[in-house]
Amino acid sequence: MQLFPNKPAPPSDDKRWKIVDGTMNRHGREQYALIEILHTVQETFGFLTDEALRYVAVSLRVPFSKVYGVATFYHFFTMKPPGEHTCVVCTGTACYVKGAAKLIDAVKEEVGIAPSETTKDGKVSLLTARCIGACGLAPAAVFDGDVAGKQTGEKVKGRLREYSQPIAVAAGVGA
């Protein structure tokens, strides 16, 4: 058995690994593509698992410490599973000047979570972004990938109330 096989087998037979393999192959399994590949893992699985990081390390033949170092250096990568819905409040300067703090307070009042926390029932995660570039529409928030401008505490609470309703289709998150 090779210690570093050319193409190691994925950790499980989850079909989503094929997407990750696809990105790795597209970049010829070159080490410089590490960040691109981590992006694919996060897009596919919702967050970076320990298992995934190890698989990427072996596939690219880089030390696990390097992969872990990169994954934890960049704010965009998360190693915590996200909630079913995500609410990202932009805390860029324009949003800050126009009251982003009030939006964060509103989330706290409505569902009782602070930034980078998820509600106990796993319904909603609150995240903050440095700047989503929607400064003309400040203060802005992103609900499940949908940018919403000119937000108020009440508007944010309204969106969160929609999320607490039972929903037919739940976004799948790999375990």
Place this chain on the structure above:
Amino acid sequence: MNYEELGNVAVKAREVEGKYEHTIKVCIAAGCLSSHADEVRVGIEKEVKNRGLEQSCKVKGVGCMGLCAAGPLVADKNNEKMFQGVTAADAAAIVDAVVDSKPAPEAIKLDSNLDFFKGQQKIVLENCGEIDPEKIEDYIAHSGYEALFKCLTEMKPAQVIEQVTKSGIRGRGGAGFPTGLKWTAVSKATGAHKYVICNADEGDPGAFMDRSVLESDPHRVLEGMAIAAYAVGADRGFIYCRAEYPLAVKRLRIAIKQAEQHGLLGQNIGDTKFDFKVEVRLGAGAFVCGEETALIASVEGGRGTPRPRPPFPANSGLWGEPTLINNVETLANIAPIVLKGGDWYASFGTEKSKGTKVFALAGRVKNTGLIEVPMGISLRDIVYKLGGGIPEGRQFKAVQTGGPSGGCVPAQFLDISVDYDSLASVGAIIGSGGMIVMDETSCMVDVAQFFMDFCMSESCGKCVPCRVGTKQMLGILRRIVNGEGTEEELNKLTELAQMVKTTSLCGLGQTTPNPILTTLRYFMDEYKAHIDKKECPAGVCMKKLETAEVGA
């Protein structure tokens, strides 16, 4: 594709465009899309179809029209009739107004003669809001890729650099280094390969110039990169773009594919021996990656930590080879400089700051959005003429320029000329172009704390002054904001700020103290009020007492 074929594409695209008597342009940049501009576009298309006007009225998605706060924006062909805050339900009224010249409802009417539009001088943004960013033909019809062909067929690399040097353009990413000098250095450097990197890691919170250019006119940036590559002798390019800008990334990828299909990127470009391949690389949310050596480390797939310079990337950059790194806006200026000449470009602006600059105007100002103005315009004109002043009759307090690396320009300098040197003389910088207007409801100590919080968490941790200094400065600022600061700490803050400024490894640490230093200089009374009277003149800070968290 050769020059003749390019001309044919342009002629054909213009012919197709000319067949339509009317054009309705819908902004499909990220700002307007978030206000559902896509639904508006579909609605208008339906309305045009229902009236059987498909042959005479074209509905077209275009890039950013600038006035983001009033989105979604819709305009006719020559921007004579403009509409704001449009919904799909307004489709009929818009078609009435454009095709049948009926008066538009007041609620959606936007005065196209606003100073916001008339006060601008567009070079970088000339195609934004005019062309469809996802169609290369549209770009070619607007003289796209002509400059590249002019370089490949009529100019030697040294002549291209000569024009760029003559134009006097300085790097638009913030530092303001003369672009011509940078190009000369890379062209003279030797290496097996040379690279061109486009820095699209617009990390300054409160700035969105580069995002808008990439979303509205991606080919302009690609053309600028290709010209740069030809001039310095590079054969491979990377665009390092923030992952937070998914639409910009998508449009860039479409643009690269189209350019490759048309033989404008790839091998033997324009049937010459020039090869140039471009790839997009995604950032992952690290402000420090805007620093060029950190950016290179990130493109190589590692942690984005800077390294000491020299050697400069011009000599030893990506994978140790000579590398040219330019900002999006700098590269977007290249095609017009080549087409119209360096002297033409140098006719705009001031003696030491040539050309125009794109600013993202945001915060407490009436017209928030994207503007392009000649260097040397007064700050007052930007805030009051183009920006339309401060809403709700409030008092202007300061403009924050350059983000976390910049400074605050207070009211007494409203008549300052906006150029690299004048802003530097008052402790601020032009930076990448973010301009946040603040009124009496903003507390400057709190603002300083906001930026320090940002810099502390964005510090890569490699050098001690930045890693430890930011944490200590933030601690002092938090105590002042909470009404626990002392006079002695204020002195310590000043001392620390100077120390971090002079001893940090990279631009992030060296500029981190700027927001503190400028607020200390111009708003000492606010600091004093927090310390001596335990009150916040703007009424921002003490309320936060209960929710304040000292973390990380």
